[in-house]
Amino acid sequence: MKTTSRFALETDAETYWHEVYFDPEFTRALYLEGLGCDSVEVLESWTDDQGRYHRQLLAQPHLDAPAFIQKLFGDSQQFTDDGTFDPASGRWSYRVIPAKLATKIHIEGSQRTVATPGGMELLSDLDVRVDVVGFGGLVEKFIVRQFEEKLAQQERFSRRWLASHPG
Known part of the structure; x- marks a missing residue:
């Protein structure tokens, strides 16, 4: 199941990616305060010789299901x-690997920005496949709904963050 969502922010792509989204303080606050996770830990982050930024984190959201x-x-x-x-494509690509049913649940996505007159729009694509007999479609719908809710929370949190952390 695929879905695309978007939201607008009053900032530019460079500021969003480098001063907000990849800031360790923002990441921690987003997951704990903005998304309501019980825990988050950046396992590793680095920039390779082609200038690509890599980040792997472990999070534990509360599941209301x-x-x-x-x-x-x-x-x-x-x-x-x-x-x-x-940085060449301006795209963040990711995989979400659940601790349980990792071989049955496949979640991949990407985010990219588009400049707008008042700032930018963040476009988020998600592709979910669940191979659980009898429940796959229902679980996919649940994951997509959770993704859309979490993206709305990310938008609200990002707006507050930008307002309280002027560049």
């Missing part, structure tokens, strides 16, 4: 987010 999802995952679902930013 229907009973059948909770039976699959429990109360929370720890995941690894493995992403790479390519």
Whole structure:
């Protein structure tokens, strides 16, 4: 199942990526305060010789889910987010690897910015495939709905962050 979402921010792409999204303080605050995760840890981050930024983090969101999802995952679902930013294309590409059912749940996505007269728009693409007999489609819909809700939370948090951390 694929979906695309977008939101606008009053900043430029350079500021968003380098002074906000890749700032360790922002990352920690976004996951803990903005997205309501129980924990987050940046496992590693580095820039390679082609200038691509890589980040791998481990997060544990609180899972408010229907009973059948909770039976699959429990109360929370720890995941690894493995992403790479390519400055040539201006695209952040990532994989989300759940701690449970990692061979059955495939989540990949990307984010890119588009300049607008008042700043920029962040376009987020998500591709979810769940190979669980009888429940795959329902789990995919749940993950997409969670993604859209978390993206709305990210938008609100990013706006507050930009307002309180002027460049």
